[in-house]
Amino acid sequence: MEDEDLVFTAALYASTRAEELAPIPWPAETKQAFLLQQHAAQHAHYQQHYRGMDAMIVERGGAAIGRLYLYEMPTEIRIVDISLTPQARGQGIGAALLRDLFAEIAPRGKNVTIHVEKNNPARTLYARLGFTILDDDRGAYDLWQWRPAA
Structure with a gap:
């Protein structure tokens, strides 16, 4: 990622919040300004x-x-953020990225962790890939963990 990618990541971020902001009766310009600030x-x-x-x-x-x-x-790799554009979601790309990550770090014996919002639909993907909830007392987020096979 380079500084010029911030325009893309801002639009990507906005796409991840679109559903959440849809019912809020703000003008489009106000939503856009809010999302840029966030x-x-x-x-x-x-x-x-x-x-x-x-x-x-x-x-x-x-x-x-x-x-x-x-x-x-x-002892771990933290996934700070993983997100895809709406057009790329649901095609197995996220799962492929995570499987590649697992394959790379499993020989090093490190776990993978990620904070996931309690209402994030990707929770089913994380569970399917072998993540388990490590800590569910983090407000709006749970801390999930994947461990390499022994």
Whole structure:
């Protein structure tokens, strides 16, 4: 990811919040301004709390379709963010990205963790791939974990 990718990641972020904001009776310009502010705050948070994270843009055929941010710790890899454009969702791309991650880090014996909103439809994907809830007392999020086979 490069600084010029922030325009794409802002639009991607907005797409992940569209359903949530749909019933709110704000004008489109107000929603857009809110989403830009929220994306900037999220980006700043990630930069502050996950220094050195591996921020990657997911591409298909040379076109950006998502993002994957990873942060390595001594015993785990934290998925800071994984998201795909609406057109790329539901096609197995997220599962393929995660399986590739598992294959890469399993020989190193590291776990994979991710915070997932309690109402995120991707929870079924994470469960299907072998993630389990490690901590469900984190407000709107649960901490999920995948462990390599012994």
